[in-house]
Amino acid sequence: MPNLTLSLDQPFSLDQSLGCGQVFRWEKGENGWWYGVVGDRVLKIRQDGNHLAFEGANAKFIRHYFTLDIDLEGIVTSFDRDPFIHSAIERCRGLRIIRQPRWECLISYTIATNSNIPTIRRRIGSIAERFGREIAFEDRSFFSFPEPESIACGSEEDLACCKLGYRQPYVFRNASDILDRVAWEEKVSALPYEEGRKELMRRSGIGPKAADCILLFAFERYESFPVDVWIRRIMQQHYLSDLPLASALSRREYDAVREFGREYFGSYCGYAQEYLFGARDA
Structure with missing residues (x-):
């Protein structure tokens, strides 16, 4: 299939968006090409200035997946309210959620607890290889992420080869409980944020x-403000100086940071969180 192209009319950074840790099934290859599996397709994409070259999907799919249909400038302007977040915006300019x-996002975060990004990627890849469909692309084998019934039709022990540890029963239970994936997605999507x-x-x-x-990455609830040890550290250093620096993040501290982030950064606080996380090494 020949490369298709798309001209960008809004800020977008492919590297920032795919490399910031929000997705786990993309890898960067030679000459700036990124390879990823989305649904039942393999995508290959590269950015050259204001142009994207890609294979595996049409322009409509690319626009939707990378949220090229939203006003990013308006979003970042809404929370650009102090020098620190401004520097994060400048460093991560073009990052889109x-x-x-x-369903894949649910399982990704089911197995993400107490794990680093390479480990999460390895676990997700193992689940896809064991239960998904093989897809040939450029003389390589990729694997789609399995539907719930593909996991639930067997036994929990079938997941042992994926080396999920204590998360193994969680994955199996979630697959067994959400056999009707579409109905589950519609239910969560229709609920207010807190519900x-x-x-x-x-x-x-x-x-x-x-x-x-x-909620942030799969349901477009941009008012969601996830808190991990990095965000807690950033918020303590720059916004919440009274927050104790402990080795573990308690539920009380989580709620305090989350509520502050939601109130301070506003309805697009989830985007602010991603920019803060992306600039964490600055």
Whole structure:
């Protein structure tokens, strides 16, 4: 398939968006090309200035997946209210929150607890290779992420080869409980933010941070403000000096940081969180 092209009429950074840690099934290859599996397709994409070259999807899909249909400048302007967040915006300019497949995002954050990004990627890849469909692309084998029934039709022990540890039963229970993926997605999507959060936290292995991440990355709830150790550290250093620096993030501290972030940065606080996280090494 020949490369298709798309001209950008708004700020966008492919590297920032795919490399900031919000997605786990993309890898950067030679000559600036990124490869990823989205749904049942393999995508290959590269940015050259204000142009995207890509294979595996049409321009409509690319625009939707990378949220090229939203006013990014208006969003970042809404929370650009102090020198620190301004510097984060400048450093991560063009970062967009990607519209992730919802079921895959749920499982991704089910297995993400107490793990680094390479480990999460490895686990997700193992689940896809064990239960998904093989897709040939450029003489390589990729694997789609499995539907719930592909996991639930067997036994929990079938997941052992994926080396999920204590998260193994969580994945199996969630797959068994959400056999009708579309109905589940529509239910969560229709709920207000706080109710959707409670609904997600009823799922096995889903705590406050995972629920906030799923809402932000898969349900476009930009008023969600996930808090991890990096965000807690940034907020303590620059916004909440009275917050104790502890080795573990308690539920009380999580809620305090989350509520401050939501109030201070406003309705697009989830975007502010991504820019703060992206600039964490600055």
